[in-house]
Amino acid sequence: xxxxxxxxxxxxxxxxxxxxxxxxxxxxxxxxxxxxxxxxxxxxxxxxxxxxxxxxxxxxxxxxxxxxxxxxxxxxxxxxxxxxxxxxxxxxxxxxxxxxxxxxxxxxxxxxxxxxxxxxxxxxxxxxxxxx
Amino acid sequence: xxxxxxxxxxxxxxxxxxxxxxxxxxxxxxxxxxxxxxxxxxxxxxxxxxxxxxxxxxxxxxxxxxxxxxxxxxxxxxxxxxxxxxxxxxxxxxxxxxxxxxxxxxxxxxxxxxxxxxxxxxxxx
Numbered sequence: 555x556x557x558x559x560x561x562x563x564x565x566x567x568x569x570x571x572x573x574x575x576x577x578x579x580x581x582x583x584x585x586x587x588x589x590x591x592x593x594x595x596x597x598x599x600x601x602x603x604x605x606x607x608x609x610x611x612x613x614x615x616x617x618x619x620x621x622x623x624x625x626x627x628x629x630x631x632x633x634x635x636x637x638x639x640x641x642x643x644x645x646x647x648x649x650x651x652x653x654x655x656x657x658x659x660x661x662x663x664x665x666x667x668x669x670x671x672x673x674x675x676x677x678x679x680x681x682x683x684x685x686x
Numbered sequence: 687x688x689x690x691x692x693x694x695x696x697x698x699x700x701x702x703x704x705x706x707x708x709x710x711x712x713x714x715x716x717x718x719x720x721x722x723x724x725x726x727x728x729x730x731x732x733x734x735x736x737x738x739x740x741x742x743x744x745x746x747x748x749x750x751x752x753x754x755x756x757x758x759x760x761x762x763x764x765x766x767x768x769x770x771x772x773x774x775x776x777x778x779x780x781x782x783x784x785x786x787x788x789x790x791x792x793x794x795x796x797x798x799x800x801x802x803x804x805x806x807x808x809x810x811x
Contacts, residue, residue: 569776675787
């Protein structure tokens, strides 16, 4: 049913946005993390979105969460336990301002997708007026 | 001619002597060979399958089945959410919105169908 397809598409977009927000939350939480399981400081994570095309929807999904390979910040902190012999610490390549901007984008995108679903719902309601 | 008209085979045969009783059962045989002969039960069953009103009933049933399925899904996901399972809040709201829209659509369509049926029933012949 095409009406339900729009709902399914919107739901996939909302789920993808929620996932993106989770990634941003992780990035912000680890903005100062210098130790990770794979060794070295935390690297910023980036979600990758893929299109989903099937009979039920034309949506989106998070196909992978990759690491941002941009260089790490070198900060002079001689007292830090992870400082090298010159007193420099490799800090995560997370820029808090970038994350905040992304977060605004996620919120707006979420709003837009909710609006799409409100639109299809009001269209369905409007179509019932034909029978009146 | 009129007298000939009275000459039904039975009467003629009666005059020529009664036929053996064994000749008569030809008629039930002919009946039984005609398998499409309608019977009371046949016509009764047929009226349930495709008599008047069957299409209205089928359309209404189909619509209500699909709405019922959506209602069940909506109820299930709402329950899962209330029980603290890993369900997205937007998924709950979307399933509820789907169910609500379908119920509205069904009630509109049902009203329209009932109205059509009434209109047909009230036709002056």
